[in-house]
Amino acid sequence: MRKAYNITWIENLHIVQTAAKWKSKNLLTSEQEALVKTKFPEHFYRPGLFVKSGLFIFGLIGCSFFAGFLSIFVADMASENTFSVVSLIAAVAYFFFLEHLIKNNKLYHSGIDNALLYAGIGAAMTPVFLLFEGAGFAVYCMLALIILTVATLRYADLLTTLGCFLALFALVGDLMMKFPIGKALLPFALMILSAIVFSQVRLIRNIYYQECKMLLQGLCMVVFYLGGNYFIVREGNAMLNELHLPISPQIDFAPLFYLFTTAIPIGYIFFGLKKHDRLFLIIGLFCFGFSIYTYRHYFSPLTPAQELLVAGALLITIAASAIKYLHTPKFGLSDEQDGRRKLANLEAILVAQNLGQTPAEKGFEFGGGNFGGGGAGEVY
Structure with missing residues (x-):
């Protein structure tokens, strides 16, 4: 599918941003950074956060006024079909502009x-819910997934990417809930689906979808962990079966979920440190913290005050020791902020410019090697 934004400018934007990071690390001079900006121009309009927020609100207000203006002409013919036609006209107008x-x-x-x-997406989906009223939650999820996937492929928007992810997992969850055995297998189904989506997303090499790729990877990792977390499975099982008891009943395969609750965060942290992947490390640490809460919820012999005291002292000790130990980089790890070189050909371009040559354009590849991908870099 053709992309809405200029892919060349997006590639140049990433090069310029990486050059700025190198400059902040004193890896480039001001002259070299200026040379990069000249060599790789981009002309996107990218306002600051506050201006962007204001423009977003202004855009929503403008869209609302336009929809209200269209509704004036059909106010006397109020019906689901009329409202659907108005919504489709508004959707076409929104996407045109x-x-x-x-x-x-x-x-x-x-x-x-x-x-x-x-x-535009909201206006396009409105007739779906009106014309397919009573079709079932799974049908709505499927139609929403199709619309959001098309929008994501063209515009690479993070919110539509999140919508695709939620629609897919909601669809699978709804289908599993229709069968008695589906409730018991739901955690395993979510874990398997997360692993499949994660493996497919990692194959994406197009820089156009870099942020969408990172978001989907993070969501898959979180869902994979939550699908195997003992607390989530046990309490979720009680909720789905409407067991309103002071203490939720024990679940089947409890030892297996004990193992998942412990092993998955440790695996994330180990892989993050080994591959220098910040995403794995951060999510692994959060999951490890939730695993501690899980075991504390059912088995802790300490009072909350004692737990906070022990946890705080332990975290301070670990953090201080790690900072001191990694002050000098060891095993490719450092306590400094992330300064990884993400675009390998940027160095070649600078060298070639000094030699008076033009390097071959190879594009950008993410996912492996010393410079590209989610887990590359010499210093982490």
């Missing part, structure tokens, strides 16, 4: 384009 502004005003997730995208 969205494409026009991206092409002519060089927007790149600037607030207005986000607002038009969300308004």
